[in-house]
Amino acid sequence: MEEITTEKGFKKNVIDKLQNEDTWMSLGEAFLKILIIMAISNIIIRIGKVAIHNVFKLRNLSPLNKSERREETLAKLLDNTLTYVVYFIAIMMVLSVLGIDVKALIAGAGVVGLAVGFGAQSLVKDIISGFFIIFEDQFSVGDHVRIGEFEGNVEAIGLRTTKIKSWTGEVHILPNGSITQVTNFSLNNSIAVIDIAISNGEDIDKAQKVIEDALAKMPSQYEQLVAVPTLLGIQTMGPTEVVLRVTAETLPMQHAAVTRMIRKDIKSILDEYGIRVPSAKFVMLPDGEK
Structure with a gap:
């Protein structure tokens, strides 16, 4: 009988609260506060992101700007950090509106976080290293x-x-x-090194003049080149060839592509002027000789 009475009393209390105007006023007020908190949070995040990107745009216009990619990375990191911080504060305010003791919740989370921290030292190390990688x-x-x-x-x-x-x-x-x-490999310009083999017996002075004339025209043809390539001179000499070396300063990580382009152009210009490159020679021995 006592259980039935208790159950009826509980149902009666619930029905009375649902029929009470103050209850619905409190719920409506809490709902309105939550909407205002979320709206203000979104506005703060949007304004903050616009401010962050405007600051980095001004830095990009400055002559002291060194790395646009680094600034883009930092902007994204600050965007994420702003979003996490604002949403965390908003969630704490919503919980407070719902009548939850936020101070006790934070204190409990601190104790749990301390316990987890001892078992997540590698995670903390990764995060600290990430900060240093970005800011350095x-x-x-x-x-x-x-x-x-x-x-x-x-x-x-x-x-x-x-x-x-x-x-x-x-x-x-x-x-x-x-x-x-x-x-x-992307902080400084790269250097392309091209070795050009000329057949032994060719006019080296003529070959050098032809190559230098071709190199002088290349910066206007290839935007990857920072300056006019330099013909250093004879690098090595062999029984069938003389090797000339060319170096070229290029944009970061463009040296491989520039090497191929310069080698192709020099081969074409040497063919045009009749300057031969070394070719394999075969000697036929009479039958029985080794």
Whole structure:
């Protein structure tokens, strides 16, 4: 009988609360506060992102700007950080509106976080390393780097991991804490080295003059070239050939493509002027001789 009475009393209390105007007023007020909190949070995030990107646009116009890719990486990182911080504050305010003790919740989360932290030291190490990679400008998105045994273009840099895509298409995901040594090929211009073999007996002075004239025209043909390529002179001499060496300063990581283009153009100009390149010679021995 007591259980039935208790159950009836509970149902009566629920019905009374649902029929009470103050209850619906409180619910409506809480719902309105939550809507206002979420709307203000979205506005703050949008204004903050616009401000962040405008700051970096002004920096890009400055003559002191060094790396647009680094600034893009930092802008994305700040966008994400702003979003996380604002949403965290908004969620805490919503919980407070719903009558949940936020202080006790934060204190409990701190104790749990401390316990988890002892078992997640590698995660903390990855995050700290990620901050240093970005703010020290060790490398940025789009750079060509070598990290340990992996080499390729940086696809993404996060606070915990870095993604590198090799030229054959594989994507390597590396924890930032494991990155101890980096070779960045994109910070400075590259140098292309081209060796040109001339058949022994050809007029070397004529060959050099022809090659130098061709090199002088190349910067207007190839935008990857930073300056006029330089003919250094004779590199080696062999029984059938004389090797001339050409060097060219190119944009970062463009040396391989420039090497192929310069070699093709010089081969065509040498053929045009009748300057021979060395060719294999075969000697036929009479039967029985070795």
